Amino acid sequence: MAAESWAAALALLAIDPAGLGGAVLRGPGGPGPEAFIAGIRRLLPERRMFRLPPHIGADRLAGSLYVAETLRTGKPCLDPGLLAEARGGVLLIASGERLTPSKAGFIAAAVDERPGEYLLIVCDEGQDDERAPPALAERAAFLLDLPEDFDETLTAWQDLAAARALLPNVVLPDVITAALCGAALSLGINSLRPALFACAAARATAALDGRREVSQDDATAAVRLVLAPRALRFPVPEAAAEPETPPPPPASDENDANKSDGNPSAREMSELLLAAVKASLPQGLLAALEQNLRQSQAKSGAGAASEKLGVTRGRPAGTRAGEPRNGARLALVDTLRAAAPWQPLRRRAAPGRQGLIVTSTDLRIRRYQQKRETTAIFVVDASGSAAVHRMAEAKGAVELLLADCYVRRDRTALIAFRGKAAEVLLPPTRSLQRARKSLADLPGGGGTPLAAGIAQAVEVATQVRRAGGTPLAVFLTDGKANIARDGAASRPAALADAEAAARMLRLAGVRALMIDLADARGGPAQRVAEAMAAQYLALPRADAASISRAVAAAMPTDA
Template identity: 30%
Template sequence: MSTPHYPFTAVVGADSLDEPQPMALALLLTAISPAVGGVLVRGEKGTAKSTIVRALAAVLPPLDDAPVPLVELPVGATEDRVIGSIDLETALGEGKTRYQPGLLAKAHRGLLYVDEVNLLHDHLVDLLLDAAAMGRATVERDGISMTHDARFVLVGTMNPEEGELRPQLLDRFGLTVEVAAPREPAVRAEVVRRRMAYDADPAGFAARYADSEAALTTRIATAQKLLPEVVLSSAALLKIAEVGAAFDVDGLRADIVTARTAVAHAAWCGRTAVTVDDIRVAARLALPHRRRRNPFDAPGLDEDLLDQILGDDDLPPDPPEGGGPGDDPAGDGGEADAGPSTDAADGPAHSTDDPADTADAPPRSTADFADTADAPPRWLSRSEAPAEDRVETAAGTQTTTTIPAGTPYRTRLLTVAGTGAGTTGRRSRAKTSSGRRVGVDPAATAGAPHLVETIRAAIPHQHARGRTDGRLLIETSDLRRAEYEGRESNLVLFCVDASGSMAARKRMAQVKTAVLSLLLDAYQRRDKVGLVTFRGHDAEVVLPPTGSVDVAAARLQDLPAGGRTPLAEGLTKVAELLAVERIRDARRRPLLVVVTDGRATSGADAVARSHLAADRLAQQGVASVVIDCESGPLRLGLAADLARHLGADYLEVGDVSAGDLIAAARIATEGAA
C-alpha cells in the first residue's frame, strides 16, 4: 500500500478555504480555469513549494472516475522525452514507425509539474508554454509528423537564488507568486508539528484531513461548473484595462490573464459576476512578474497604486441590452480585439461597449496616480554622492567609499576559442546534448541513439548472429549516439582591486558598470559570473559564481572601496574559488579578469607573494587578462609584471573604458584554446 500524500489542506496557510495563501489560491484558480495559463512559484528552499503542488492533484475532481494525472518533468529531460519520438524498439524489431508518447501527452487533462523550472533549457520551457497555451503539442521529428491534445495545468517552481527565468518566458506564465518561510515563531512551530505528525503516521495524519480535502474537492468542482456562467461586465473589463495601462505592462497578455483570473476567482467565491475584489486578487497574481523591465528588476506591484485605480465602489451593471453570456464581444459578429476568450473553457463572454460611454474616460496612466511608479530601478537611478564611512584601524582612521555603477550597456559577444564540453548555454562553441549534429559516438553511454548509424553498425553482423527472418538483430554494441555541437556557458570571474587608490580615481565605477553589463549578457547566455575584491588586509568573495542577476546587482551596487592593497590575498582567494568550481562543474571553462595597478601594500613581502600566487594560477592554465589602473607621469609597471606571471594579456587603463573592459575579456578568451 502506497504512502498517502501530504494533504493540501494540511499545509499551513492553505488550510483556510475562505482566505488561502497566495500560492494555494493561484494553484486553485488555475485548476478551476486552465486557460489562466499556469502558475510559477518563486521562493527560497524549504517553503513547501513541491509539497503543495503534489498535493493539488489529489484534491482535483476526478476525470471519468479516474484520478487527475500528475506528471513531473525532470530538469534533465531531453526534447524527445518531453514531446515524444519514434518507438525505437518497434522500429528496429518490426520495421514499423510508431509514435512513443512523451510527457506532454501523458499530462493531458492533468497537471504538469516542473521543479526548478529556471534550470530547464529555454527551448524546453518554450515547448511547455506553447503546449499549455494552445492545448496541443506538435511533433515534427524522426520521420513523425503529428499533433495531439495536451491540455494541462502547468506549474513551475524555482529558487531565484539559482538563477532567473528570462523575462520573455516569465511573462508566459499566467500567474506568479512569491513565497517565503514564515517569520512568526508560532507559525513555524505549527509547520514543524504537522510535518513530524505526518512522518510519524502518514495514514493517520491524512485521515484527520479527509473531510477538509473532500470539501475542497467539492468546492473546486462547483467552481468549475459555475465558471461558464460568470459574467465579465463592460465596466469590469474597462477596469482591468485601466490597471494594465496604469502599470505600463507590455502587450495585452496581462489584461487577458487578469480577466480570466478574475472570472475564476468569482467562480471560486460562488458569484456569477466579476467584482472589484476579484480584479484586485487577479492583478496581484497576474501583474507583478510583468512589471520587470530588465533582468535586474525584482517582481513587484505597487499596492497603493492598485487601490487608487480600483477604488472601493462596486462596478456598475451593464445595460439591459448587453452583458449576457451569448453576446458577440466585437459587436458585429467578428472577434474582439482583446480580452478573454468566449469559449466556455476559457471563461465567460463579455458585452459590447458603446464607444460613447468610454470616449471621455480613457485608460489612466501611472502618472495619474503616482509620481514615482514609472521610476527606473533603484540600481539604475541612484545618483546620490558616494557615501563615505570612517573605520578605525590599528594604523589609524581609514576611509571607505561606495561608488555607484553607471547604466549597463550591451556587451560584445565573448567566446572561448576551440570546442568545449561545458554546460549547455549560449556563448562558446561546445559539444552539447542539443544543437547541430556533427557526428556519432560509439562509446557514448548517454543521449538519444542515432537510428541510421545504429542500423548501419548492425548490418555487417546479421549472418554471424543467425538472422533467419526479416527482423534486424540489434545488440548493445551496435548503438551509436549522435554528437551535437551547440553553445556552452562559461564562468567569468572578476578580481577587483577595491583599495583606496581605486576609489580615488573612480575606477570602481567603471568596473561595476562593466561587471553589471557582463552579468546582463551572461544572464541572457546562461553564464555564471563571480566577483572577488581585495582591500584592507584581506580578500572577499563578494559575488559567488551565480546566474541570479537580482542578488548580483544588489551586492555590486553596495561594493565599498578604500584601504591597503592585499593583491596576493585576492589572487589566492581566486584560486580557492576556482578549485571549488572545478569540483562543482569541471567542464565549465573560466576567464579571470584582474583589475589593479599591480601594487601590493599589505603585509611583508607583499609583491613577492602576489607574484607567487599569480604563478600558481598560470600553472593551472587559467585564461586571464590584467587591466592596469596605474596613472600619472611616474609609472612602476607593476601590473605588467603581474600579467607576465599570470601569463595574461595586458592593457593599460588609458586604453580601457567601461566598454573596453569587455573587449579586454574578449581578447583573453579568444586567445585561450
C-alpha cells in the same frame, strides 16, 4: 501578501485551470511550495501530475523516433514525448530557473497549440537574476512568493464544485474588461495574456462567491493576484486636466445614461484598480522590479541565453555505443559492422524475419572533437630602461601571430605591468590594426609589479575559459620584481608575492610560457616559472621572430 491570498489563488486555479494556465512558485523549496502542490493534487484529483526535471532531453520532451524499437520490429515506432503524455494533466517543472530557453520554447508551443490542456506549476528557486524562463511565466496566471507557513487546507471550506458549475454562467461586463486592460497597460505590462488571465481570475472569483456577474471587488482581487506581481512601473499622476468641452449631441444620451445610473466609466474603474494595487504593493517593490528589468535587458545578448551545445559537429573522433538522441548522429557503417557477426544467431531465433536484424546494442553514434579557440595572453614587463626594447619585441611577436590567426582562428591579448599595477592594453582580439593602436603609445619605466601582472593574467585567462576558449599565458620579463602586491617597494616581498600569484595560475590550470629576458639563466624568472609550472625559455636577446616561434610551438596543436 497574506497566506489567505495564496489560498485564494489555489482555489481559483482549481475552479478554472484552463483559463488561468498555472502558477510560478518563487522562492527556495520547502514546506510552502510542497503544500501548494499538495493542494493542487487534492483539489484536482482528476488531473494526473507529471514531473519534468530541468535536465530532460529534447527528444524525451517533444518526442522522436524510437530507433532501437524501430529496428527491432521493422516498423516505425514513435516516442510521443512527455508533453504528449501530459495532456490534460498537471505539468510540474522542478527548478524552472535551470530550464534552457529551447526546452521552455517546446513547452510554450505545446501550451499554445492545445489551450487549456496543460496546468503549469513551475518551481522557481533562482536567486538574484536567475528566474524561470519568461515564456513559461507569461503562460501562468499567478507569480507567487509562497510563505514557508502556507497551508493548503485553507481552501477546504470553499464549495469549489458549485463554483465550477456556476463559472460558465458568470458575466464579465465590458467596462470591467476595459478597466483590467487599462490597468495592465498602466502598470507597464505590454503582453495581452496577463490581462486575459486577470479577466479569468475575476470571473472565477465571482463564481467562488456564488455570483453570476463580476463586480469591482472581483476585479480588484484579480488585479492584486495577477497584475500586481508583474508590475514594472506605476503611472505618474497627471497634471490638472483642462476644462472639458461639451460633448457632441450623439454621445449625450450615452453620457447621460452613465451619469444617471451612477456606474463608473472604464477609465475611472481602471484608476480605482490601480489605487488598490498601489495600496497592496510593498514599499520600494516597483523600483526594484524596474531595476531588475533593466539588468535583465542588459544581459539579454548572445551570451545571456546561451546554452552548451552537444558534440554534433567538428572533427570526427570515432564512434561509441549509444542511441541517436538529443542531436547525436547515427554511424550507419559502424552500426552495420557491429550487427553483422550476430546475424546467424538472430536469424535462427527469428526465422520469419527478413532482412538485417539490428538491436539497440548494435547502435553506434558519432563522436566529434571541436577545435577550441586559443588565446595567447602576452604579459609584458614594461618597467626599467629596457622597456622600449621589450615592447618592440612584443609588438612584433603579436603582429606575427595575428597573421596566423585567420588560419588557426586564434586570438591574442596584451597585458603590461609597470609602476605599481598591471593594465590590460589589448583584450582578446584578432584585429591587427587594434593591436598596433594599443601598442603604439605605451610608456615605459618605473617599478616591476610582477605579481600584479600574473594576477591580471589569471583574470583574463578565466574570462577566456568562461567564453569557451583555451588560454595560453606568455610572460616576457627578467623576473626582477621589486613592487609587492600592496604597492610597497621591497624585492623579497615582491618576489614572494609573484611566486604566490604564479601558484594561483598553476592551480587555475592555465598553460604558461616564461620567456626570460635577463642576461643570465637561473634568475628569479626561472623560480617564478617553476612555481607556475610554465615552460621556461631563456632568450636574453630575443627578437620578434624567435618569440613568435616559441609561442607557436607552445600552443596546442588541436585545442
